[in-house]
Amino acid sequence: MLPSRRVLFPALGVAAVGVAATAIFVGAAHAFTTTTDRTTSASVLPRPVVPAADRSSSRQVAPLHRLTPPDVIVQLPRAARPAAVKRLWRVDGIRSVAAIDTGTITLRGHHLHAIGVDAGRVRAFTPTLTAQSDALWQSVAGGDLTVGYSTADPLRKRLGATVPVHGRKGHVAALRVGAFASIGLGSAQALMSHASAARLGLHPSRRLFISAPHLDVSTVAVDVRRIVDKHAVVWSAHPAVTQNPLSAFAQATIPASYLALYRAAATTCPGLPWTVLAGIGAVETGHGANVHRSIKGAEGPMQFLPSTFAAYGVDGDGDGYADIQNPADAIYSAARYLCLSGASRGGQSLYDAIWAYNHADWYVRLVVEYANAYA
DSSP, rough: OOSSSEEEOOTTTOBOOOSSSOOOOOOOHHTTTSSOOTSSSSOOOOOOOOOOOGGOOOOOOOOOOOOOOOEEEEOOOSSSOHHHHHHEEEEEOOEEEEEEEEEEEETTEEEEEEEOOOOHHGGGOOOOHHTTTTHHHHHHHHHOOOGGGTGGGOOOOOOEEEEEEGEEEEEGEEEEEEEEEEESSSTTOOEEHHHHOOOOOOOOEEEEEEEESSSSHHHEEEEEEEEHHHTTTTEESSOOOSSSSOOOOHHHOOOOHHHHHHHHTTSSTOOOOHHHHHHHHHHHHTTOOOOOOOOTOOOOTTTBBBHHHHHBBBOOOSSSSEEEEEEHHHHHHHHHHHHHGGGGOOHHHHHHHHHHHHHOOOHHHHHHHHHHHHO
């Protein structure tokens, strides 16, 4: 067991411990082990789940140079012309543009919102932990299907298997389920290469994801409609989240010290509602009321596995240590982990981030129920 208390260099203050870029591969059976004991549930998954066979993959994908999370999403009535996308990319203030194929696929009776991508180009738009997994993007580039966590549970025994996938207008293709991950791109529940998307008849280049952190959405919209398509629908990729609402239920049931920590920690991840942190704290330990070591080995107020805390724990109270038992450190670390999993993007990504914290649909639903009650 790794130590739950780690010394940080004093000069770093409250700085987060760095995340190793090397992917950690987890077998499907272990990754989907869950528990019905709500106080012992944090089997935190440190990386997207990719079959072991992909570890030695020789497929080449452009390396990750830096993250460029999307700021603007564009829906187009027709396919974007490559020349227009290149022109848009050259506009001052636009850091990156990715053209995405869109459509609905059916996989073992489940209808999924799917996207087709250039693996090397779009990886920088995804949540940190997903973007850093070389094996996942090699898998995508090789024609495999990546499925979002929200729909992964019924497919947990199919990881690494080749299955028939039904696309638009009768298109069918046999695709290997190459990975489970937090996709973090709008409402996407499944991700594949452009080539696989074409086999399934998805609409080519109908959506654009744009990174333009210093431009207003309205400014980007003018350029998109001028360069790409005058009928383009443009909206912000950042969810509108209000951190202030506080229900009587929250005031009556959350200890004041924990309430302050939930609200403060959420501000380190713009877009993450504090109520989600509070919901996790309620389900895991009743806001610190029951912090015994779980049968899975999870510890502390937010029930981290020591190995996971060693990788993602932060010094939340600035005392120079990251302590798994310290409420401030545990709550700030939970905010960081959720953020790295895409929680700040809201919607489907928020679901996937909570699911990554504990891989069970009942857990996500219970956390969301608490979150709604606290607001």
